[in-house]
Amino acid sequence: MERRCWALIKSRSQQDLPPDTRSGPDIYDQLDKYFAEAARELGLAAPIDDIALVQYLVPSFNRYNAGAQSANRLLNYVNRHYVKRAVDEDRGWFRLTDVIETVAKNISFEDSREAISRVLREKKLEELKKWGYPDDGSPEDAAFAESCAEAASPPDRVVPIASLAHRRFRTEVVEPLLATPKIKGNSKAKHKIPKAPPGPNPTRPxxxxxxxxxxxxxxxxxxxxxxxxxxxxxxxxxxxxxxxxxxxxxxxxxxxxxxxxxxxxxxxxxxxxxxx
Known part of the structure; x- marks a missing residue:
């Protein structure tokens, strides 16, 4: 994966594009497509057998993650110039629209911008705690929790390159493997299967x-x-x-x-x- 990242990076650098907002979205979109394709190939190659599937997934993700970290370092200027600007423009993983109702309840017209920023920080901290950030956590703990939240965000949110790769691994590999298969049944009443009685551990696919x-x-x-x-x-x-x-x-x-x-x-x- 690292080799293919290098090829993509080289093809873009040969065009002498400056690291600004014009080249940023173009490279970002290409990286998203590349990570989606790479993750999809890993998902399609996954074995059917249960134990073999686990033994395949762990080293495959380790290699994929190593490539994602390499791309994140090599193309850090995209994070600095494009991703950071998108976050400042409220296009990142955590947006004002996500907490607009809470902000409206706790902020009045007389409140200053600092008060609004404080409410947003509090709501963001609450979200990071859902990803394992402790009350007395270090900056590294906060950065890790935020990277997990970024990977969990919808595809329309702009996130750093490493989180972009992890998000694509989730959508192309993990979620299809987590999906519960649908049971095809006959719609006729005489063929309907009675519902199983409720219990602590109902049998489900x-x-x-x-x-x-x-x-x-x-x-x-x-x-x-x-x-x-x-x-x-x-x-x-x-x-x-x-x-x-x-x-x-x-x-x-x-x-x-x-x-x-x-x-x-x-x-x-x-x-x-x-x-x-």
Whole structure:
């Protein structure tokens, strides 16, 4: 992936385009299309078997993430000149329109611009806490939480290049694997299947990734250290690509990782870290 990023960057640099708002949207759109294509290829190549799917996804995302970080560094001028300006123009992942109702309730015509900015900062902080930012978090914690929120944003929001890549991995790889298959039924009344009685764990069809995680956590064919390494990698992949913490699959993976002995968790964490 890094090699293909270099090719794209070289093709744009040969045109002697200045790093301003004219070339920024063009390169940004091309990068978005490139990341979408690269992620789509990874999704199409994913194996069918459950354990094989997990063993494929974790290293594939690690390589994809490394390419995204390389592109983010090499094209940082796009972040500085185009993305920053778009955020200043309220076209980023967090917009005034997202909290306009709250602002209207808490701000009067007599309030200053500083008061409005304070309300916006408070609402943004609330959103970052949903992505794991603690009350006494460091600037690095805030930056990581914001990158996750950026990856979770809709495609029309302008985000930094690394988050742009992670967002495309979510839309092209993760979400199709999380999708629950539809059951095709006969519409005739005599062929209708009675509804299952309500219960704590009703039987429902699961997406491919949910079935793969279930197999990973319950199988005896994978040793404990490898199981934890894969579960940790999947949990981090879901978080970095913008899957919220209240998603059932994230909750299950996070619970498993948290319940693992600390000595084994430390060994696994140092073996396969995922930068963001």
């Amino acid at each position: 699961k997406g491919r990734l949910a079935r793969a995680v279930k197999e990973l956590l319950e199988t005896d064919t994978v040793d404990e250290e490898e199981r934890l390494r894969l579960a940790t990698g999947l949990a981090k992949m879901l978080q970095v690509t913008g899957i919220r913490s209240d998603h059932l699959l994230r909750k299950r993976l996070d619970k498993y990782v948290a319940s693992t002995p600390s000595s084994l968790s430390a060994a696994t964490a140092t073996a396969a870290p995922i930068s963001s």
